[in-house]
Amino acid sequence: MKSPAPVPRPEEIELKLALPTADPLGLARRLARTPLLARRKPTQQPLHNIYYDTPGQDLYEERVALRLRRMGSSTDPQWRQTLKMGGRSDSALSHRGEWEVPLAGAELSREALEATPWPEFDPDGSLFEALVPCLVTAFERTSWSVRRRGGSVVEVSLDIGQVVAGDQCAPLCELELELVSGEPAALFEVAQEIARSVAVLPLNVSKAERGYALLQDRLNQPLHARPPALAEGMTLPLAAQSVLREMFCQFTSNLKLLNQTDDPEVLHQARVGWRRFRSAMRLFKPGLAADQLPDWQPLAPLLAFIGELRDIDVARTDTLPLLADAYRAGNAQRAEKWQAMLLALSDAARLQRKSIGHALEVPAVGATLLTITEWLENLPRQKGPADHKADASRRPLRRWARQRIGRLHRKLQRALDDSAHPQSLHRARILAKRLRYAIEALQPLLSRRQTKRWLLQAVQLQADIGSARDLQQASVLAARLEIDPGLAEFLRGVAAGQAVPR
Numbered sequence: 138m139k140s141p142a143p144v145p146r147p148e149e150i151e152l153k154l155a156l157p158t159a160d161p162l163g164l165a166r167r168l169a170r171t172p173l174l175a176r177r178k179p180t181q182q183p184l185h186n187i188y189y190d191t192p193g194q195d196l197y198e199e200r201v202a203l204r205l206r207r208m209g210s211s212t213d214p215q216w217r218q219t220l221k222m223g224g225r226s227d228s229a230l231s232h233r234g235e236w237e238v239p240l241a242g243a244e245l246s247r248e249a250l251e252a253t254p255w256p257e258f259d260p261d262g263s264l265f266e267a268l269v270p271c272l273v274t275a276f277e278r279t280s281w282s283v284r285r286r287g288g289s290v291v292e293v294s295l296d297i298g299q300v301v302a303g304d305q306c307a308p309l310c311e312l313e314l315e316l317v318s319g320e321p322a323a324l325f326e327v328a329q330e331i332a333r334s335v336a337v338l339p340l341n342v343s344k345a346e347r348g349y350a351l352l353q354d355r356l357n358q359p360l361h362a363r364p365p366a367l368a369e370g371m372t373l374p375l376a377a378q379s380v381l382r383e384m385f386c387q388f389t390s391n392l393k394l395l396n397q398t399d400d401p402e403v404l405h406q407a408r409v410g411w412r413r414f415r416s417a418m419r420l421f422k423p424g425l426a427a428d429q430l431p432d433w434q435p436l437a438p439l440l441a442f443i444g445e446l447r448d449i450d451v452a453r454t455d456t457l458p459l460l461a462d463a464y465r466a467g468n469a470q471r472a473e474k475w476q477a478m479l480l481a482l483s484d485a486a487r488l489q490r491k492s493i494g495h496a497l498e499v500p501a502v503g504a505t506l507l508t509i510t511e512w513l514e515n516l517p518r519q520k521g522p523a524d525h526k527a528d529a530s531r532r533p534l535r536r537w538a539r540q541r542i543g544r545l546h547r548k549l550q551r552a553l554d555d556s557a558h559p560q561s562l563h564r565a566r567i568l569a570k571r572l573r574y575a576i577e578a579l580q581p582l583l584s585r586r587q588t589k590r591w592l593l594q595a596v597q598l599q600a601d602i603g604s605a606r607d608l609q610q611a612s613v614l615a616a617r618l619e620i621d622p623g624l625a626e627f628l629r630g631v632a633a634g635q636a637v638p639r
Contacts, residue, residue: 149221149235152324153340154312154331155393157497161297161310164335165279168295168312173330177281182208184296185275188345189245189268200224201258202345203268205243216240220253226346227386229339229510230321272302272348276309282317283327289319291327300344302352309347311340325511329504337503339389339510357398359406360390362413367581371534377421378516380578384414385513389506395493401450408447411440416574420541426519431512435505439496446489452611453482456604464627474621481618538582545572546591549598562602569598608632 158164168174185207190196196203202221207214218240224233236253240246247265250256259265276298283291294313299306312331314324331337342350350356366379387410394403418430457479465472496502549572552565573595576588612628 149231149233150316150321150324151231152314152321152328153229153231153343154314154328154337154503155340156310156312157336157338157393157396157494158310159396161308164310165295165297168331168335169279171331171334173283173327174281174293177283179279179281181277181279183210183275184208184278184298186273186344187243187270188272188274188348190271191264191267192269194271194349195264195267197349199258200226202343203245204345205240205245207243214243216243218246218249220250220255222254222258224343226341227382228514229341229389230324230514231343272300272345272352274298274300274309274344274348285319285323285326287319287323289323290317291315291319291323292317293327293331296344300348300351302348305351305354307347307351307356309344311344312337321514322511325507328507332500332504332507334500335503336498336500337507338393338497339506340393341386341390357394357400357403359394359400359403360387360410361406362387362409362577365578365581367534367579369533369535369582372517373421373424373534373537374517374519376534377417377425378513380417381414381421381516382513384410384417384578385509386410388414392497395490396497399490401447401454404443404447404450408443411443412570413574413578416571417578419571420545420575420578424537425516429512429519431505431509433505433509435499435501439493439499439502442489442492442496446486446493448610448614449482449486449489451607452614453479453486456607456611457482457615460628460631463631464624471624474624478615478618478620478624481620482614485614485618535582538579539584542572542575542579542583542588542591545575549595553598565598566602566606569595569602573599605632 156164169179187205187207189203189205200223202219204219206217206219208217209215216239217237219235219237222234224231234254236250238246238249240249245265245268247262250265255265276296278294278296280292280294283293285291292313292315294315296309296311296313298309300309314327316324328337347356350358363383365383367376371379388407389410391403391407391410394400395407418425422430461475465475545568549565549568552561552568555561573592576583576592576595580588609632612625612632615628616625
């Protein structure tokens, strides 16, 4: 019997949201009581999905997903085969091709892929023949259909369950907002209404991507900065979008992990992602519409907690261990005092992590992150300031990049020329970071020889001035904990004697 033709869905548009909560069932009740959904009747169904790939994970490498989905009970199942292709992994808003077809049973159908792009991807069928099950997602889906003014329809789905890869599994708790009809702006409108009552975080990876991360034993690993995707022919708004979106993704991806791991590097990369984002905002600001820039003031408490915890982590793991032997000097009493200080710092770190967890559950935080996400999606369509309309967006990108980097380097040199003053030294440290982040972000557009030298200078300055600052900060933190006066005096003396090379 011939399989039915796939239902053509050339583009699936979804907004994915993580839900930072330790109580998924309680969350489901709160979500159902939100003003947006309270009067809408939900549908519920269990979904069991089997994802296929080759042993070498060829589909994953090409951003292709092929799955069998079982809907309904195991005694009366309905099967669907779905092919998804394309899409980005640096935004919670995903656009990708999707082709779905009902099947009579639990076996992949190559014939059902004939009317999709699969034959171009696998012309001789060798990949299809090599496919094996690689991971499973199983969850209960609760869905509401939301119709907006203007005719847009959004399906809101709460998925609670787990992803299984090999002998490992991880919980799933997320919202998917799928655009059934209308414009993508409707997704953000619905998400913002939900975010007034329920804490959310932009989610940049699909369930399948998390399954692969579990399979590759990297599920809770920190996300580091990635190479920029820039080309000479880009307009300035497109370049700004590409750079800023990658940096914001680094921030939000690590932010989501803070509820799942105590790894100090995850916290560090969240902070680095935000600093890179803020720095790049200043870099591109002359070409952006000032009246359309997002307001991130509601993030201030969360960012402060992150900064304070990072200072504690640096003191505990990097700065203080280098001074331990010099203070203890084989003295048992001094060793006890040193250990008491470390325990106090550990307690302070635990309290700070709790503060971060509470901050992530403040609805205004998620709403602000959604606002920034939407702003980034619309960035290429925004009009720049009046004095840049005819210049900044049309200026050759390479020339613009070199001019901006040159200007930053000159500012750094002026600050260093006056580095005898503490204020200028602090400014030099900030400018060194900005120069480093800018060079890394715009690297494909810059002169390699010149910017390599400038980058090395910025990195070295950041390390030299930063180590002195870290030592001073460790001294301040320890003093706040009311440690032994003699130990506090030792740390203050070391910090005061630290020289900062120019």
